[in-house]
Amino acid sequence: MRGFFLLFCLISFSGISQEFPKDWLGSYKGDMLIANMGRPTDTIPVSYEMVTLEEDSVWSYKMTFFSEKYGTIVKDYKIVATAKDDKNNYLLDENNGIVMEISLMDGTFYGMYDVMDMMFITTMKYTDGNIYYDLFAAPTADPMITATEGEESIEAKSYAPSLHQTALFIRTP
Numbered sequence: 549m550r551g552f553f554l555l556f557c558l559i560s561f562s563g564i565s566q567e568f569p570k571d572w573l574g575s576y577k578g579d580m581l582i583a584n585m586g587r588p589t590d591t592i593p594v595s596y597e598m599v600t601l602e603e604d605s606v607w608s609y610k611m612t613f614f615s616e617k618y619g620t621i622v623k624d625y626k627i628v629a630t631a632k633d634d635k636n637n638y639l640l641d642e643n644n645g646i647v648m649e650i651s652l653m654d655g656t657f658y659g660m661y662d663v664m665d666m667m668f669i670t671t672m673k674y675t676d677g678n679i680y681y682d683l684f685a686a687p688t689a690d691p692m693i694t695a696t697e698g699e700e701s702i703e704a705k706s707y708a709p710s711l712h713q714t715a716l717f718i719r720t721p
Contacts, residue, residue, distance in 0.1 A: 576720060577718060581714050584710065594715055637650075656674075662688060667707055681715045686708055686711075688707055
């Protein structure tokens with residue numbers, strides 16, 4: 549089992565990565581699909597912009613949602629380098645006191661957060677000149693717990709996703 553996991557990791561992380569932040573900087577537009585369990589899927593136009601705030605250390609990415617129902621909503625986040633030579637570990641600063649760790653692997657930022665009894669998993673990937681954003685969320689209060697049998701039993705907790713947001717942001721001139 550452990551050998552399989554190591555092989556999976558080697559295959560998964562051996563791709564050609566895009567250069568952050570150079571390739572990512574710019575303006576983009578797209579439609580975000582928002583799905584909540586038990587509700588109709590909604591589509592909201594979103595603009596996305598990434599700019600350098602401090603050379604080699606702090607970048608802003610701003611998503612502006614143009615919702616007919618809720619009006620214009622702006623989410624302005626910072627991506628902060630944790631160390632000058634570290635090209636994999638960053639902080640996501642929500643500019644409201646919440647700062648979370650994110651990792652950059654092969655052109656994709658990954659984040660996992662537990663906020664208010666919800667587990668959030670995000671990806672933000674630069675590919676083919678565009679940015680693909682994805683977020684899943686699941687309540688953590690009542691996980692399904694299963695386990696293998698035997699002397700070295702392995703317990704697994706699973707969480708049923710109840711929210712999904714996804715968008716392909718196309719670079720604009």
